[in-house]
Every structure is written in C-alpha cells, then in structure tokens.
Amino acid sequence: MRLLFVCVGNSCRSQMAEGIANSLGHNAMSAGTHPAPEVSENAIKVLKSKGIPTKNLYPKLIDDIDWRSFDLVISMGCGVSCPNIRIDQDWNLDDPVGQSLEVFEQCASKIEDSIKNL
Secondary structure, three states, rough: EEEEEEEOOOHHHHHHHHHHHHHHHOOOEEOOOOOOOOOOHHHHHHHHOOOOOOOOOOOHHHOOOOOOOOOOOOOOOOOOOOOOOOOOOOOOOOOOOOOOOOHHHHHHHHHHHHOOOO
16 A cells, blocks of 8 residues: 655654555655654664664655555644645644654554554
C-alpha cells in the first residue's frame, strides 16, 4: 500500500511513520506543511534501534508531493491544515518534538501498531 504521512514539521512522527511503514513492506513517504531543517535526532535513534534505515529520510514540503498517487493520506495530528489535499485518517498523535527518547519510543510504538492495523 502507498502511504503518505503528513504533519507540520516533518521531523518526528511522520518521519518515524515513513521509516516504519517502509520496513513493514509498504511504499511510504512523509511531508510537512512547514518542514523542519532536519529529522529529529531522537526519531533517527528510535528507527536505528529498530534496525530501520534512515539514510533516505529528510523533511519534505507537502506542496512538492503528488498526494493523489497514494492510497492513504494520514495526518499525524496537531491540527494539520492541508486545504488542498485529502486527509483519509487523522491519528491525533502528540508531537514528541523536544521530548525524551522514551517519549519518541512510545510514539513510534503507537505508529507501528496503527500501521499494522491498516
């Protein structure tokens, strides 16, 4: 399944979702409405601890993505407003930005469970 994960900064939740979904056999990308300059260090640590490659992860602007080519467009939460694209699901996950590695691990676990339940 082709999955697009959308959030604001595209540095934490959506990046972890992209990596986890790809590792589970999906074709996934992520993007943000206001992308951060880089992927969160804790997001990278969590993915690496799961053996998930992070080399190709980088923040992307939603306007540069052809969202129509995806089976599902999933908002991570935090009030993402994308008036020009469809949002199929909103997972309403708290943003772990600036929080501890443990918070990132908990968020990644919720993301993985949600992906497996698609």
